[in-house]
Amino acid sequence: xxxxWNRESALVVLMAVMVLLAMYYFGHKNFVDPxxxxxxxxxxxxxxxxxxxxxxxxxxxxxxxxxxxxxxxEDFLPNGDQFDLALVRLEELAKAADVQLRTVTRNxxxxxxxxxxxxxxxxxxxxxxxxxxxxxxxxxxxxxxxEERVWNVTTLSYSGNTGSYDGNFGLEIYYFLGGEAAALxxxxxxxxxx
Amino acid sequence: MINxxxxxxxxxxxxxxxxxxxxxxxxxxxxxQIYFSRAEHEAALKHDQAWLDNNTENLELSREMMxxxxxxxxxxxxxxxxxxxxxxxxxxxxxxxxxxxDEDERVVSFQVxxxxxxxxxxxxxxxxxEALAIIRDLEAQPYVDKVQFLNAEQQDQxxxxxxxxxxxxxxxxxxxxxxxx
Numbered sequence: 613x614x615x616x617w618n619r620e621s622a623l624v625v626l627m628a629v630m631v632l633l634a635m636y637y638f639g640h641k642n643f644v645d646p647x648x649x650x651x652x653x654x655x656x657x658x659x660x661x662x663x664x665x666x667x668x669x670x671x672x673x674x675x676x677x678x679x680x681x682x683x684x685x686e687d688f689l690p691n692g693d694q695f696d697l698a699l700v701r702l703e704e705l706a707k708a709a710d711v712q713l714r715t716v717t718r719n720x721x722x723x724x725x726x727x728x729x730x731x732x733x734x735x736x737x738x739x740x741x742x743x744x745x746x747x748x749x750x751x752x753x754x755x756x757x758x759e760e761r762v763w764n765v766t767t768l769s770y771s772g773n774t775g776s777y778d779g780n781f782g783l784e785i786y787y788f789l790g791g792e793a794a795a796l797x798x799x800x801x802x803x804x805x806x
Numbered sequence: 807m808i809n810x811x812x813x814x815x816x817x818x819x820x821x822x823x824x825x826x827x828x829x830x831x832x833x834x835x836x837x838x839q840i841y842f843s844r845a846e847h848e849a850a851l852k853h854d855q856a857w858l859d860n861n862t863e864n865l866e867l868s869r870e871m872m873x874x875x876x877x878x879x880x881x882x883x884x885x886x887x888x889x890x891x892x893x894x895x896x897x898x899x900x901x902x903x904x905x906x907x908d909e910d911e912r913v914v915s916f917q918v919x920x921x922x923x924x925x926x927x928x929x930x931x932x933x934x935x936e937a938l939a940i941i942r943d944l945e946a947q948p949y950v951d952k953v954q955f956l957n958a959e960q961q962d963q964x965x966x967x968x969x970x971x972x973x974x975x976x977x978x979x980x981x982x983x984x985x986x987x
Contacts, residue, residue: 614817621821628829635833639840644847651847651854658854661865668875670867678874685881727891728884745910750903754896762888765895769917771928774910781895782919786888790877 686788688760693721693735693787701759706741709752711779714740719782722789731790736766741779746770749779762786893920893978894985898949902974905943907936914969925974926956931967934958941972949981950974 668674690697699716706713722733743749749770756763763783770779858865898918902925903909915928929937941953956971 613820615821615824616819617821621825624822625825628825628832632829632832632836636836636840639836640843643840644844647844647847647851651851654851654854658857661858661861664868664872665861665864668868668871670864670871672867675867675871675874678871678878682874682878682881685878685885688885689881725888728887729880732884746913746916747903747910750896750899753899757892757894757896762885762892764888764892766893766920767918768895768899769915771915773914786884788877788881 688762689732689786689788690761691788691790693785695735695737695785698761698763698785702739702756705755705759706752709743709755710748711741711743711752714742714778716740725786731788732786733789734764734784734786737783737785739781739783741781743777743779744775746777746779749777749781753781756783894981895920897985898925898976898981901947901949902944905947906940920978923976923978925976926971927974928969928971930961930969931965932970933966934968937968937970944974949977949984951977 695718702716703713716737716739719736719738721735723736724730725732725734741749741752749768753765753768756765763785765781765783767782768779769781770777772778895918903913906912906929912929912932913927914930916925917927918925929940932940937958941955944950944953952975954973954975956973958968958970961967961969
């Protein structure tokens with residue numbers, strides 16, 4: 613028995629090494645890397661979901677609490693324009709300020725508001741009023757501005773003579789278009805159905 | 807003398823055999839390494855998948871809670887922004903009215919608009935010296951940039967009363983800053 617090296621055997625060794633390297637490279641590329649990428653992707657998803665569960669421990673009671681909280685924001689940013697309620701309030705305040713409402717006209721609907729997320733929108737209305745004194749208009753506007761819901765009075769004009777003034781003011785009211793929290797999860801607000 | 811030994815064997819070259827064995831071992835090692843590392847990733851994938859399957863309901867709940875929570879904090883932020891950007895019509899009109907004595911008697915027309923940043927006003931039954939005092943008072947306000955005089959018309963010769971029309975140019979930033987204080 614002997615070991616005899618020659619040029620051919622050296623070439624064969626070189627080729628065998630190259631074949632092994634190629635096997636390693638293509639084996640990883642075709643069989644390991646795709647599943648590795650998928651697994652990493654998945655594990656980062658799982659990590660994100662775990663941190664979600666950590667920060668919002670799942671519980672029906674807590675969800676119901678959150679939904680109840682979200683109801684309190686509806687006092688100042690209702691879901692949908694709810695102008696019927698706003699109009700009732702406007703009339704109450706006008707009465708208190710001794711101002712007669714003549715007409716209320718909507719000028720724009722669901723207009724975007726600068727500087728806030730796009731699911732918050734505004735309607736603009738113009739309101740014609742009549743009163744004995746301009747100070748009544750001012751107290752009405754002051755009452756509107758003191759409201760919890762934001763009433764933005766952007767224009768005001770009035771004219772008239774002592775004892776009788778006609779006025780007109782432009783109003784903006786804001787609301788949320790995103791959808792109702794309770795609709796997200798009916799179990800949070802009503803009896804679950806089988 | 808010729809010495810021929812017919813039974814002597816030529817020593818065999820075992821190099822090809824050794825190389826073949828090494829090659830097969832190497833190939834086997836690589837195949838095993840690939841197999842195990844693939845199996846490891848597959849196991850991790852399956853584990854994560856099972857975790858997700860088991861926690862679907864919890865995740866759904868948590869996601870809803872997050873959604874509602876985000877709505878709440880967003881609504882509060884938006885409310886603050888809207889409140890900050892609200893045009894202080896009450897303050898402005900009160901201030902202007904307080905600068906005009908006998909406002910009910912004098913002001914027959916008043917217009918203010920946030921977009922034009924102007925107030926236009928018509929005063930009647932006002933003497934020129936009174937009008938001058940009113941304009942000076944208005945110009946002294948930090949939120950008034952300028953008072954433009956448009957027109958004066960004599961109403962009553964006996965009392966020297968005129969009607970005046972003028973435009974007040976507003977500085978909304980100063981108005982907002984005044985409100986912030």
